Amino acid sequence: MKKVLEVKNIRKVIRDNEILKGISLSVEEGDFISIIGVSGSGKSTLMYIMGLLDEPTEGEVLFEGVRVDFKNHRLLSEIRNRKIGFVFQFHYLIPELSAAENVMVPMLKTQKSRKDALKRAFSLLAELGLRGKENRKPYELSGGEQQRVAIARALANDPHILMADEPTGNLDSKNTEIVMDIFLALNRMGRTILMVTHEIELARRTKKMVEMRDGVVVGIR
Amino acid sequence: MNHVVFISFKLLSERKRQAIVSVLGVAIGVTAFIVMSSVMMGFQTYFIEQAVDINAHITLKNEEQDEADRILRVAYGDGVISEVLGSKPKETKDKIVDYKFIISKYMQSEDIKGVAPHLTGQAIVRYGIKEKSVNIIGIDPQLEVKASIIDRFMEFKRLNQLNVDRNSIILGSLVARDLGVREIGKKVTLVAPNGSVHVLKVVDFFNSGITSLDQTRAYLHLRTLQTILDRPNQVNELVFKIKDVDDAERLSRVISRETGYYAESWQKAYSNFLKIFRMQNWITYMIVFAILVVSAFGIFNIMMMTVLEKKRDIAILKAIGFEDREITWIFVFQGVFIGFVGATLGCLFGYLLQEWLSSIRFEVVGLIRARGFILDRSPVYFVYGFVFAMFFSTLASFYPSFKASKLFPVDIFRSGG
Ligand SMILES: Nc1ncnc2c1ncn2[C@@H]1O[C@H](COP(=O)(O)OP(=O)(O)OP(=O)(O)O)[C@@H](O)[C@H]1O
Ligand SMILES: [Mg+2]
Numbered sequence: 001m002k003k004v005l006e007v008k009n010i011r012k013v014i015r016d017n018e019i020l021k022g023i024s025l026s027v028e029e030g031d032f033i034s035i036i037g038v039s040g041s042g043k044s045t046l047m048y049i050m051g052l053l054d055e056p057t058e059g060e061v062l063f064e065g066v067r068v069d070f071k072n073h074r075l076l077s078e079i080r081n082r083k084i085g086f087v088f089q090f091h092y093l094i095p096e097l098s099a100a101e102n103v104m105v106p107m108l109k110t111q112k113s114r115k116d117a118l119k120r121a122f123s124l125l126a127e128l129g130l131r132g133k134e135n136r137k138p139y140e141l142s143g144g145e146q147q148r149v150a151i152a153r154a155l156a157n158d159p160h161i162l163m164a165d166e167p168t169g170n171l172d173s174k175n176t177e178i179v180m181d182i183f184l185a186l187n188r189m190g191r192t193i194l195m196v197t198h199e200i201e202l203a204r205r206t207k208k209m210v211e212m213r214d215g216v217v218v219g220i221r
Numbered sequence: 222m223n224h225v226v227f228i229s230f231k232l233l234s235e236r237k238r239q240a241i242v243s244v245l246g247v248a249i250g251v252t253a254f255i256v257m258s259s260v261m262m263g264f265q266t267y268f269i270e271q272a273v274d275i276n277a278h279i280t281l282k283n284e285e286q287d288e289a290d291r292i293l294r295v296a297y298g299d300g301v302i303s304e305v306l307g308s309k310p311k312e313t314k315d316k317i318v319d320y321k322f323i324i325s326k327y328m329q330s331e332d333i334k335g336v337a338p339h340l341t342g343q344a345i346v347r348y349g350i351k352e353k354s355v356n357i358i359g360i361d362p363q364l365e366v367k368a369s370i371i372d373r374f375m376e377f378k379r380l381n382q383l384n385v386d387r388n389s390i391i392l393g394s395l396v397a398r399d400l401g402v403r404e405i406g407k408k409v410t411l412v413a414p415n416g417s418v419h420v421l422k423v424v425d426f427f428n429s430g431i432t433s434l435d436q437t438r439a440y441l442h443l444r445t446l447q448t449i450l451d452r453p454n455q456v457n458e459l460v461f462k463i464k465d466v467d468d469a470e471r472l473s474r475v476i477s478r479e480t481g482y483y484a485e486s487w488q489k490a491y492s493n494f495l496k497i498f499r500m501q502n503w504i505t506y507m508i509v510f511a512i513l514v515v516s517a518f519g520i521f522n523i524m525m526m527t528v529l530e531k532k533r534d535i536a537i538l539k540a541i542g543f544e545d546r547e548i549t550w551i552f553v554f555q556g557v558f559i560g561f562v563g564a565t566l567g568c569l570f571g572y573l574l575q576e577w578l579s580s581i582r583f584e585v586v587g588l589i590r591a592r593g594f595i596l597d598r599s600p601v602y603f604v605y606g607f608v609f610a611m612f613f614s615t616l617a618s619f620y621p622s623f624k625a626s627k628l629f630p631v632d633i634f635r636s637g638g
Binding site: 044048051053054073074077078079080081082086088090092093094095096097101105106108109114153165 | 223224227228231232234235533534536537538539540541542543544545547630631634635
């Protein structure tokens with residue numbers, strides 16, 4: 001199996017606190033990995049590094065086999081735009097933009113025309129059950145719907161890996177179920193997913209569970 | 222760039238009220254600049270044009286000079302004599318001796334359009350029981366029209382009457398008003414300094430719009446005045462009209478050197494006014510500058526606030542792959558847009574205000590007399606106003622935009638945004 005992402009001996013020190021204490025992990029194509037652990041164990045910190053949003057203090061990150069140069073901001077932006085899709089607990093939709101426009105944003109950054117981008121945004125939103133709500137502003141959508149728009153946005157450029165940090169953290173059980181079903185369906189269709197959660201029930205449904213405690217990986221199932 | 226403009230616009234269009242306030246701030250600054258410039262420069266240019274053209278570009282006089290000093294300098298050369306003690310001002314002859322030669326010489330010059338002789342003096346004009354002291358100027362109408370534009374200010378265009386009827390006089394319009402002379406053809410009495418009394422017919426009024434001139438001047442034929450003042454064949458002033466008014470300083474020095482008389486350029490003659498104007502311009506531009514700076518601060522503030530409020534959006538945009546440069550442009554573009562719309566509106570308001578100002582009519586009596594505002598409606602002020610506004614609003618948006626681009630998305634995500 002082809003490795004999409006690999007981290008080797010990652011250490012992260014923030015203000016003299018060693019938050020990640022040597023973590024190695026690899027994500028293969030088609031994986032659905034959940035990172036689980038108690039609050040403060042360093043899950044988010046690890047995901048930021050794997051998502052090329054933050055730089056490790058030590059260790060290396062290989063994206064599709066190539067060592068990532070964290071000084072090359074342009075390249076980092078390019079990889080994040082084309083190859084990684086992010087979903088966060090707080091959906092971070094841009095309130096001024098409609099649902100469809102929010103989904104368009106990452107596509108506009110590529111050379112895609114506005115028309116094509118809009119078309120794809122509509123079809124993504126439709127796939128996620130948001131047909132007819134494309135032109136609503138985020139505040140006109142429920143929390144669950146907003147999170148689905150964020151997922152559509154993460155999928156906009158057909159990323160090689162989807163990363164989600166507590167994507168259901170803010171949702172009720174019904175919406176949590178909807179989001180989880182979407183992730184499972186996406187993974188069935190071949191999408192590689194890395195999901196941070198502290199809900200063991202959700203983690204169990206993924207292909208691989210990585211448990212973290214206090215900055216180290218204590219178990220992989 | 223497309224995506225940057227798109228997002229920039231979206232962000233801006235959702236904060237219409239703030240955007241409108243900043244746009245108006247810029248517009249007011251630009252309008253103020255255009256209108257103040259055109260009113261002020263209009264007035265100054267008008268004043269200078271009138272004054273300069275009436276009073277000649279260069280005036281040649283027999284200025285009182287320190288003769289002893291001058292002779293010694295000629296004898297021993299400049300720099301040898303540092304001070305001459307005990308010299309007294311002597312009465313020098315108030316006349317230009319070889320004026321006919323000077324006139325014919327400079328008439329040939331490329332740079333000079335016309336030269337005319339003047340004899341100037343003081344007299345009292347009486348009309349009935351009223352009397353008024355005036356500066357009388359004896360002119361040769363034929364030469365005068367080539368060397369100045371006084372004919373343009375003749376209310377009845379009858380400058381040439383001075384030639385036809387040697388016992389005629391042209392009164393400044395305010396002199397005439399003060400004396401109560403309401404129409405031409407009236408006879409006034411002129412009392413010369415030597416006591417002689419002459420009856421002259423008023424053939425025209427001189428109305429330049431420059432209060433100080435119209436209030437004190439009277440024109441006679443040169444020959445008439447020479448007779449009245451008992452100074453046959455004498456003139457004490459030559460006036461020059463030159464091709465390029467800005468060249469007056471240099472030419473005056475040349476003429477001074479060549480003739481030995483004192484040649485005064487209009488710039489020197491009006492140096493007080495020019496100084497005042499310069500100061501006036503400074504003050505105006507300071508005010509306008511202040512307005513522009515204030516509106517720039519408005520933009521700065523709003524951009525700063527926007528950036529603070531938009532931290533979440535900036536974070537996600539960066540996560541999605543927007544580069545620092547692009548984030549900067551998203552915000553700078555808003556400033557540029559505000560500046561552009563503000564400047565355009567400002568130009569429009571400026572134009573409309575100019576239209577209005579130039580349409581209103583009222584009597585202005587001061588340094589000049591006019592019926593309403595005299596505007597300099599040069600497009601240059603629009604261009605400057607526009608460019609300044611664009612510059613300031615772009616500048617004002619740069620720092621907040623730069624700040625925005627330096628936000629570290631992880632910090633935002635961590636804090637829950
Ligand atoms: N900027 C920072 N300054 C200081 N400490 C930090 C900073 N960022 C993270 N930490 C610390 O690092 C540790 C790991 O944080 P992280 O957010 O990765 O945990 P997490 O596993 O995602 O927790 P949660 O489940 O609550 O999201 C925490 O103890 C946190 O206090
Ligand atoms: Mg976390």
